[in-house]
Amino acid sequence: MRSPFEHRIAACQRRLERVDAALAVLVPGPNLTYLTGFEESPSERHLLLFVPQIGDPVVVAPSMYDAQLRTLPIETLAVRLWDDDDDPLEEIEAVLAELLATVDDGRSSSGDDGSPTVLVDDRMWATFTQDLRECAPAATFDLASRVLEQLRIRKDDVELEALRRAGTIADRVSLEIRSRGTELVGTTEAELADEIERLLAEHGGGDPAFETIVASGPNGARPHHHSGDREIERGDPIVLDFGAFVEADLEDGTGRYPGDQTRTIVVGEPAAEYERYEQVHETVREAQRAAVDAVEPGVTAGSIDRAARDVIEEAGYGDAFVHRTGHGVGLEVHEPPYIVADDERELEPGMVFSVEPGIYLEGEFGVRIEDLVVVTEDGVERLNDSPRGWETGDDVRS
The missing domain is CATH 3.90.230.10 (Creatinase/methionine aminopeptidase superfamily)
Known part of the structure; x- marks a missing residue:
């Protein structure tokens, strides 16, 4: 039996398809808690949940959260960790490239100009938004409330x-x-x-x-x-x-x-x-x-x-x-x-x-x-x- 959070992630993916968005990216806060049951205060460290329209969700997080994240009741959640002496943008760029690749074969969504649409948490700090733009320069960005508000x-x-x-x-x-x-x-x-x-x-x-x-x-x-x-x-x-x-x-x-x-x-x-x-x-x-x-x-x-x-x-x-x-x-x-x-x-x-x-x-x-x-x-x-x-x-x- 699927957990409530697995049902919510599936509902989020259906709404991503409905609004023609390739994926949503969430940070610690109520949206991430709603989809995963993981609660944490925002900090300067990169902790991002990627929910693609197609495929399994991925969380990129500092390694100190490994034990907490692996106990979440979401069997398909992939956990990608980075240490304090790593550059987290390398992992984030790799995850974005993997998830946005679905755009190329027509199975996911893109904007009118052919660019993939990425929805970011409405309360994401500007520094993280800028990092995402740097890691996915071809993407078009919009707000995750387009899908999460109607779910919540x-x-x-x-x-x-x-x-x-x-x-x-x-x-x-x-x-x-x-x-x-x-x-x-x-x-x-x-x-x-x-x-x-x-x-x-x-x-x-x-x-x-x-x-x-x-x-x-x-x-x-x-x-x-x-x-x-x-x-x-x-x-x-x-x-x-x-x-x-x-x-x-x-x-x-x-x-x-x-x-x-x-x-x-x-x-x-x-x-x-x-x-x-x-x-x-x-x-x-x-x-x-x-x-x-x-x-x-x-x-x-x-x-x-x-x-x-x-x-x-x-x-x-x-x-x-x-x-x-x-x-x-x-x-x-x-x-x-x-x-x-x-x-x-x-x-x-x-x-x-x-x-x-x-x-x-x-x-x-x-x-x-x-x-x-x-x-x-x-x-x-x-x-x-x-x-x-x-x-x-x-x-x-x-």
């Missing part, structure tokens, strides 16, 4: 299971923080952010998926506030945005998938200076509900943004909704599809993205409510299910 945008069952677990962990932490109610008074934003991350780990999460946001009082009007030394006061609205990575069950390979949830709560009752808070919170909640209800296969990403924005504009806060309604989530916390105005991409089953409308009133407060959702065959599934209201302590409601 629809999550398979293993990925969805991991995303559901990440959502459940975020839900548990959200409930625990809410339950503390007025115990939060006097805690600084930074202290509460640290506590949230401790709880995420305690409930089974890995590293935080992004910098945890705790934005209290007027700081909530900054969508990407950095948690600071402000102490939480009774009656404060508090924007809480957090999540943790979890490992997918991918045999011997790696794949980390994040949670991402936002709730806006109040310690006690909203203070007098936040007299508009309850109305604003209900407006954001209704906007999120409208957007989630609009999700189904075939509708556009832009129409989901419009469903949320219509509610907020009708309430008179259109200028205070200053960001898109959502973003895709997978191996990266932000990836396609983007739920943004006028985006005509049609939603398909298996797409996962956030729905997170917000209203931000400078100098007063902010409200954001966010869940991850997955497009199903006939509608939508929320991956978060913790209360979305503002009440805390003994007054928590759904």
Whole structure:
């Protein structure tokens, strides 16, 4: 039985044929992890995966990675190693010559001028791109997102299971923080952010998926506030945005998938200076509900943004909704599809993205409510299910 990664490589090769490209070249990052299960940070050393339209994939890597690469669940993967006293370009040039030779017999793809088309990782460092151009001067270069984006945008069952677990962990932490109610008074934003991350780990999460946001009082009007030394006061609205990575069950390979949830709560009752808070919170909640209800296969990403924005504009806060309604989530916390105005991409089953409308009133407060959702065959599934209201302590409601 083929591993999930062998299926993904085969799907990549089919898409290479569809877009008339000879091969894709990937570097350490989410695309390489998606296809192989190998996770490593980018470095100055040449570590490149070559996926040809026809034939077996090849990885060129420093010899220090030999043991790791040979345990990957891809039987056909050829490993070509170089030592620190070698010139890696010699090996890369040889691999390119072998793989691009298929162009000559008409079995692979070439550009309009007869040159082979090589797709490079969108985030490949310029130095590696230049090296590839030097090693294959006759090739035409384009971006690997032409094939990888469409593969990664629809999550398979293993990925969805991991995303559901990440959502459940975020839900548990959200409930625990809410339950503390007025115990939060006097805690600084930074202290509460640290506590949230401790709880995420305690409930089974890995590293935080992004910098945890705790934005209290007027700081909530900054969508990407950095948690600071402000102490939480009774009656404060508090924007809480957090999540943790979890490992997918991918045999011997790696794949980390994040949670991402936002709730806006109040310690006690909203203070007098936040007299508009309850109305604003209900407006954001209704906007999120409208957007989630609009999700189904075939509708556009832009129409989901419009469903949320219509509610907020009708309430008179259109200028205070200053960001898109959502973003895709997978191996990266932000990836396609983007739920943004006028985006005509049609939603398909298996797409996962956030729905997170917000209203931000400078100098007063902010409200954001966010869940991850997955497009199903006939509608939508929320991956978060913790209360979305503002009440805390003994007054928590759904």
